[in-house]
Amino acid sequence: MSEHPLPQVVIQVENLVQTLGGQEILRGFSLNVYQGETLVLLGRSGGGKSVFLRHLIGLLQPVSGTVTVDREIISGLPERDLARVRRSMGILFQNGALFDSMTVADNVAFPLRERGETDEGIVTAKVEEALQMVDLAGQQGKMPVNLSGGMRKRVALARALINQPRCMLYDEPTAGLDPIVADSIDLLIRRLQRKLGVTSIVVTHDMKSTLTIADHVALLHEGRCYFYGTCDQLRASTDPVIRDFVEGRSHDEP
């Protein structure tokens, strides 16, 4: 962000290479994420955005290249050491990944209880607050299978946020939501950033929400960071790949 003279890098990704199922998905992806900013990651469907996000929290280990979080290289760390890093981060999975044998309330309370919160009164109050934040007050007793796709996503968001991570990774937080709820999620991401200084990385296909929330935008194209800059730079770009993306144009014949 331009108003900070010396922004601090929280997440540094260098030359990330990943091959899955014999297919090269990331081919030397590099990116810096600064303290307290919201970075939006754009890219074609199937381009490897979700795969990239998984590296940032150590769910996938790169073939080569490094991920540095808070000056600590997390690539190659053993699983049990990663837990320490993960405690300050949250991730919203693209499909929510709720625990399907637990109620909504137990899902949202899960991170709290795992951090040793034993006072059920506090747990209940915090769960209610978190659910209110995502517009789902009163849904505590439902099971995940009985929720709509958009509701599931918001429960997952409440679960990811309940421990107040310093860094949040969102995988398409507004996909499949109605425009009103989508807008409220955008505002929520903004609010968390302003009030709590949460660093956010948001994967999205939604250009409107990109322009609302992004401090920086990165475009993942063919396994590399094709574009990095501010929203204004994105809009002003004349590069055909970027223009097609921003304007949503395919080159198919009608």
Add this chain to the structure above:
Amino acid sequence: MAPARYVGDLVFTFARYLGDLALLAAETLHGIFRGEVRPQLVVQQIYEIGFRSQLVVLITGAFTGAVFATQTYFQFHRLQMDAAVGPVVSVSMFRELGPVLCGLIVAGRVGAAMSAEIGTMKVTEQLDALRALAVHPVDYLVVPRFLAMLVSMPLLVAECIGVGILAAYLLTTQILGVSEPYYVHNMLYFTGGRDVAMGLIKGMVFGIVIVFVSCHQGLNAREGAVGVGRATTEAVVIGSLFILVVNFFLTMTLNIFFPAGK
């Protein structure tokens, strides 16, 4: 050279599989020693594994004891050794039938459930969600199942043996007309602590085999519903075969410490 290579591959794959199981066991123990034990989950698993398996285990034990006693009686009756039915049944139940049958039943009932549950969590990214929330899947899923199995399996085996011996006793003395005091005396005379120890140790080992084989299948399930189905089938098949094979080696080894017979 093709057959030799094929056998070589097979041996190598098997060795690697055993290595994987050992790593899973080590990770589980590591979790326990780090204090990653969630008592509530352990209790829940004891209920699932121990309590809810009782009916099938009791039925298995009772009918095995009864049928084994009948067959033994028909043979021994001709030799006028009716009262030998007691010790034959009880020693066999303790040393072989109880633990092995109980193990096979639990491998089917509990092993399948374990690998299906964990496998479904794997393919629906719930394991990744656990990891992202700084919870090690082995600590959360395998540790409670392992501890619950350590508690439940000896009890289940004991129940299976007990009800088998009781069924055999009732059948031989009440229906086939074998003299009660002789039956009981002979049975107690020829059955000792060594047989009890063998039964319970075997049961516990089989329980451990079931937990690690099933959890390993679940944790490594891939590709959707079919993958979970395959993992579940393999958990039951591998678990059952392991029980039979391990049983042979256990019998050989434990016989050194707990020799059979008076």
